[in-house]
Amino acid sequence: MTPQQRVLALLHRRMAGIEKGAPTGLPIVPSTVFHLPGEPAAPFTYARDASPTVQEAEAALGLLEEADCVLFPSGMAAIAAVLHAHLRPGDRVVFPADGYYTGRLLIEEFLAPMGVEAVFVPTREMDGADLRGARMIFLETPSNPCLDVCDIPRIAARRGGAILVVDNTAATPLLQQPLELGADLTVHAGTKALNGHSDVLAGHVAGRDPALVDPVRRWRKLAGAVPGPFEAWALHRGLETLEVRLARMVATAELLAPRLAAHPAVRALRYPGLPGDPAHSVARRQMAGFGTLIGITFADADTAERFLARAPLAQTTSFGGVHSSAERRARWGDAVPPGFVRLSVGCEPAGELWRGIAAALDALA
Numbered sequence: 001m002t003p004q005q006r007v008l009a010l011l012h013r014r015m016a017g018i019e020k021g022a023p024t025g026l027p028i029v030p031s032t033v034f035h036l037p038g039e040p041a042a043p044f045t046y047a048r049d050a051s052p053t054v055q056e057a058e059a060a061l062g063l064l065e066e067a068d069c070v071l072f073p074s075g076m077a078a079i080a081a082v083l084h085a086h087l088r089p090g091d092r093v094v095f096p097a098d099g100y101y102t103g104r105l106l107i108e109e110f111l112a113p114m115g116v117e118a119v120f121v122p123t124r125e126m127d128g129a130d131l132r133g134a135r136m137i138f139l140e141t142p143s144n145p146c147l148d149v150c151d152i153p154r155i156a157a158r159r160g161g162a163i164l165v166v167d168n169t170a171a172t173p174l175l176q177q178p179l180e181l182g183a184d185l186t187v188h189a190g191t192k193a194l195n196g197h198s199d200v201l202a203g204h205v206a207g208r209d210p211a212l213v214d215p216v217r218r219w220r221k222l223a224g225a226v227p228g229p230f231e232a233w234a235l236h237r238g239l240e241t242l243e244v245r246l247a248r249m250v251a252t253a254e255l256l257a258p259r260l261a262a263h264p265a266v267r268a269l270r271y272p273g274l275p276g277d278p279a280h281s282v283a284r285r286q287m288a289g290f291g292t293l294i295g296i297t298f299a300d301a302d303t304a305e306r307f308l309a310r311a312p313l314a315q316t317t318s319f320g321g322v323h324s325s326a327e328r329r330a331r332w333g334d335a336v337p338p339g340f341v342r343l344s345v346g347c348e349p350a351g352e353l354w355r356g357i358a359a360a361l362d363a364l365a
């Protein structure tokens with residue numbers, strides 16, 4: 001289905017067969033227990049297994065992914081579930097050397113000591129990487145924070161017996177559908193653009209093969225990494241405006257990127273939508289839009305900090321929210337130049353946003 005058809009299905013989902021007088025907005029069901037006389041076979045038994053509001057959010061995500069979805073209380077919980085459900089001692093996982101760093105720490109500190117062999121490959125080298133003998137290939141494209149991309153269909157064609165997982169957080173299912181491109185599972189941090197309001201931690205795993213999704217759901221039940229109904233409800237509400245938010249955010253990012261690139265205070269700029277960007281040709285093939293993140297490199301840390309102090313941007317880690325934000329990633333230890341700033345473009349009116357950013361840039365001269 002096109003992104004538009006999936007968004008329509010999401011927005012009309014609750015209207016199908018709705019009874020007169022029933023709530024059209026999603027109700028929250030906080031109950032952890034369900035009435036169970038006799039044999040306990042019922043749609044809901046205990047909320048660590050399944051609960052109504054969480055299931056509603058999973059159904060909405062399922063329409064965007066065109067797949068079975070398992071919701072988690074954070075993006076990392078979703079990633080941990082995929083790794084733990086599918087890797088055993090002796091297995092090899094190919095994992096991004098750049099990308100979201102907490103996944104690497106989880107592997108190094110917990111999975112490697114249990115006998116999982118990790119091979120870390122930079123995203124821009126993933127297309128040609130040696131994938132032989134891998135049980136799992138984990139991609140993050142576009143990668144965070146450097147915005148490199150790798151070619152999902154090309155890697156899918158070379159994956160052999162490996163499970164191909166794509167962390168699609170930076171793109172969202174509306175800008176890129178890895179399962180259509182040949183991936184077996186996707187993971188997302190719903191904390192970012194899917195919720196979009198910087199007030200919920202969430203994550204999900206999506207896939208079409210029950211042999212791959214069922215162990216993830218089983219792991220959630222046994223490990224207890226279950227999202228609460230209030231977070232599921234808030235995520236669901238965010239999903240209903242995802243498409244309009246993304247349309248504004250991507251259009252603004254496309255407007256800002258060339259203007260930023262042309263400014264004398266900017267040393268280097270990464271945005272997959274710029275024709276000269278190393279990610280452009282692959283991104284154009286496999287993405288429906290170039291995303292909401294821009295990588296800006298200033299001369300040094302001090303210049304970047306002076307820009308951040310003046311620009312009309314929230315200085316937060318994380319991204320994908322309605323409020324534009326930026327931060328200097330080297331302060332977290334990312335392998336980026338000290339003057340590298342990740343800009344997350346939000347929903348402010350573009351002209352006003354640019355006016356403030358341009359004033360902050362001009363003041364650096």
Ligand SMILES: *Cc1c(COP(=O)(O)O)cnc(C)c1O
Pocket residue numbers: 073074075076077100140144167169170188189190191192201202203
């Ligand atoms: C934020 C993020 C995560 C982790 O999500 P949390 O909700 O913070 O656990 C994973 N992958 C990517 C690409 C992210 O940006």
